[in-house]
Amino acid sequence: MTVPSNRNRLQKLARNYLKGKLTVSEQQEFDEWFLSEDAEETILEIGLTPLEHKRLMLARIHSEAGIVRQEARRRWLWPRIAAAASVIIILSYGAFLLFPGKPVKKQAAHAIQDIAPGGNKAILTLANGEKVQLNGTKNGFIAQQGGVTIAKREDGQLSYTGGQAAAASGELFNTVETPRGGKYQLTLADGTIAILDAASSIHYPVAFNGDQRSVQITGQVYFEVVHDARRPFKVSVKGQVIEDLGTKFNINAYDDEPVIRTTLVEGSIGLKTSSQYIILKPGQQAVNSTGNPVTNVVAVDIEDALAWKNDNFLFNNEPLESIMRKISRWYDVDIQYQKGFNLKESYLGGLTRYSNVSQVLKMLEITGEVRFEIDGKTIRVMQKKRNNI
Structure with a gap:
């Protein structure tokens, strides 16, 4: 591979492109090279840093896949990326959106077959x-x-309407469960909305009696609770009880996750464990490890916590092992790791x-030290071969 004669010029254009500082004429010059067939090879030879190279290669993948960037969001995200030394993927939520129905021209190199979402x-x-x-x-x-x-509405959601009391013989309970690869929204009898992520469940009465409204969940569920000061709404999960009077919050309590995360979006909630009672404010998240009596409260980006609800993946300096658990649940696949693979490597994207799934894996593969093979309903995760870089 030879070094291009206009190496310095291409380097300058590439860096200005990544900074969003190209003029109209420079953008035309850059596009003519960047979208050419030999750009993928010459990108390696124009003297960019490893981080710049990864960003530019990812941008090329987006171009081929029909992905569009929104500049305002991209500029907001890059300072966070610069501060994360272990970042491999550079792809921001809200900054890169797929056009529905647009075909992907370039699939993951090791994909034996693709898997639909x-x-x-x-x-x-x-x-x-x-x-x-x-x-x-x-x-x-x-x-x-x-x-x-109990009815299924025209928008496909489940709803409960009518009487205010359950049968005389006692409360009647229903359960909604989503499989791996599933998501579902329902409206409870009091008007509260519950949205279930993949591999989740909610157990609830068909009507709420008495002075409180109680449900039990597993997995990840988002709630928009109808205000009723006389009857607080309570969610039980893994020994915790989350109580609110009318608010929006998200609970992530999967069995295969190391911690339970309860995130408040609006309003106010109280979280009760065996040893603590905590009041959360909007933008705060309660984090509790299984078996640990202490619950920590941290400030979080709500957009991160609700990405799944808004039909997005969002990885904010997240270990690959955690990312692959999300992929496993949403695409209903099993994950196998090469012996000795570094599962703690962090990704942002x-x-x-x-x-x-091939589009998700392709971006991980292009921008990180990882490669994948899809075999039926199994994804194998392996160290990238050096001659693939």
């Missing part, structure tokens, strides 16, 4: 034990229990969750 699917278990596949059920009436009508 998850979607709107769940199983409803009625009080009598009957199971209903919600993604295969027609819109309209499903059942009536305890004076409450994001992409719509409605991308095929």
Whole structure:
């Protein structure tokens, strides 16, 4: 491979491009080279730093995939990237969006086959034990229990309307469960909205009686609770109870995650454990390790915590092992790691969750010291070969 004769000029254009400082004429000159067939090779030879090279290579992948950048968001993110020494992926949530339906021209190099993203699917278990596949059920009436009508709305969501009390024989409970690769939204009898991520569940009464409203969850669930000062809303999960009077919050309590994260979006919630009672403010997150009596409160970016709800992946200096757990749940795949692979390497990036898995893996592969193989419903994670860089 020969060094291009205009090496210094291309280096200057590339760096100004990454800074967003190209003039109109320079942009035209840059595009003519950057979109050419030999650009991928010459990028290696124009004297960029490793970080600049990764950013430019990722930008080329976005161009080929039809991904568009929003400059304002990109400028906001780069200072955070510069401060993260272990960052490998440079791709910001909200900065890179896929055009729906636009085909990807370049697939992951090691993909034997592609895997489509998850979607709107769940199983409803009625009080009598009957199971209903919600993604295969027609819109309209499903059942009536305890004076409450259970229906699937035109937007595909589940709703409970009607009577204010359960059957005389006692409270009746339903359960909604999402499989791996599933997501689902339902409206409870009091009007509270619950959105379930993949591999999650919520167990709840068909109508709320008494002086409180209580549900139990697993996995990850986002709530928008209807205000009722007389009847607080309580969520039980793994020995914790989250209580609120009318607010928006997210709970991440997967069994395969090392901590439980409760994030407050709006309003106020109280979190009770065996040894603590904590009041959260908007923008705060309660973090509790399994078996640890101490719950820590940290300030977080709400956009990060709600990325899944907004149908995006968002990795903010996140270990690859954590990223692959998300990929496993959403694409319903198993993950295998090469012996000795560094699972703690951190990544910063994001992409719509409605991308095929090859697009997610391609960006990880191009910008990091990692490569992947897809074999049926298994993704193998391996160290990148040096001659692939």
